[in-house]
Amino acid sequence: KQEVTQIPAALSVPEGENLVLNCSFTDSAIYNLQWFRQDPGKGLTSLLLIQSSQREQTSGRLNASLDKSSGRSTLYIAASQPGDSATYLCAVSNQGGKLIFGQGTELSVKP
Amino acid sequence: GAVVSQHPSRVICKSGTSVKIECRSLDFQATTMFWYRQFPKKSLMLMATSNEGSKATYEQGVEKDKFLINHASLTLSTLTVTSAHPEDSSFYICSASRLAGGLVRTDTQYFGPGTRLTVL
Numbered sequence: 001k002q003e004v005t006q007i008p009a010a011l012s013v014p015e016g017e018n019l020v021l022n023c024s025f026t027d028s029a030i031y032n033l034q035w036f037r038q039d040p041g042k043g044l045t046s047l048l049l050i051q052s053s054q055r056e057q058t059s060g061r062l063n064a065s066l067d068k069s070s071g072r073s074t075l076y077i078a079a080s081q082p083g084d085s086a087t088y089l090c091a092v093s094n095q096g097g098k099l100i101f102g103q104g105t106e107l108s109v110k111p
Numbered sequence: 112g113a114v115v116s117q118h119p120s121r122v123i124c125k126s127g128t129s130v131k132i133e134c135r136s137l138d139f140q141a142t143t144m145f146w147y148r149q150f151p152k153k154s155l156m157l158m159a160t161s162n163e164g165s166k167a168t169y170e171q172g173v174e175k176d177k178f179l180i181n182h183a184s185l186t187l188s189t190l191t192v193t194s195a196h197p198e199d200s201s202f203y204i205c206s207a208s209r210l211a212g213g214l215v216r217t218d219t220q221y222f223g224p225g226t227r228l229t230v231l
Contacts (some may be wrong), residue, residue: 004154034219043117043204043224044155089154096160097143097208099220103154 002027006090006102013080014110021075021105023090028068035064035075036089080109114138115207117223124195125231131191132226134205141207144188145220146180149202161188195230202227
């Protein structure tokens with residue numbers, strides 16, 4: 001049974017810092033991995049999607065990496081801003097499209 | 112493109128009543144819609160997968176008679192929480208993935224804004 005774990009559960013950093021969020025999964029037979037952002041009381045916004053054959057994806061200040069064999073992904077946020085404060089969720093999918101989510105990392109960026 | 116809406120955004124109901132939540136894909140046709148439940152400070156848990164025109168597939172531990180799912184068209188799925196109890200209070204989120212063709216990706220689920228259900 002696939003399990004997804006995110007570390008740390010919460011993170012507080014001063015504005016301008018670069019930071020890394022970690023995601024690990026137990027079954028390497030994944031179709032893709034996604035990183036999402038969730039603001040309090042809101043739905044999910046997809047940030048980056050990495051196919052199983054890819055090693056990384058970049059969008060602006062965000063970079064996500066994937067090491068399928070070791071069951072790990074990282075989300076790197078450069079030059080963090082207070083507007084980046086949110087919960088970041090990692091999810092893996094199988095070919096049927098089912099998403100298995102981690103429990104999220106709650107990020108707070110202090111001005 | 113790829114907008115998914117949910118209605119209502121929040122609902123409060125009395126114990127024992129039924130509540131219907133709608134999930135609509137506004138600008139694309141969704142072959143598959145997913146329903147998730149999220150407890151405070153917790154992750155999303157997949158409840159069921161629904162394909163247009165067929166019965167939903169429920170995850171282990173989810174009561175199908177309690178959580179009725181209907182996917183009557185390519186743009187609408189509904190989740191009805193029957194005989195709601197306080198323990199059903201939660202944040203319910205739907206997502207939709209599309210048919211092949213067009214600008215909307217087939218390998219991505221597009222999420223609705225969620226519905227906050229409170230059962231008194």
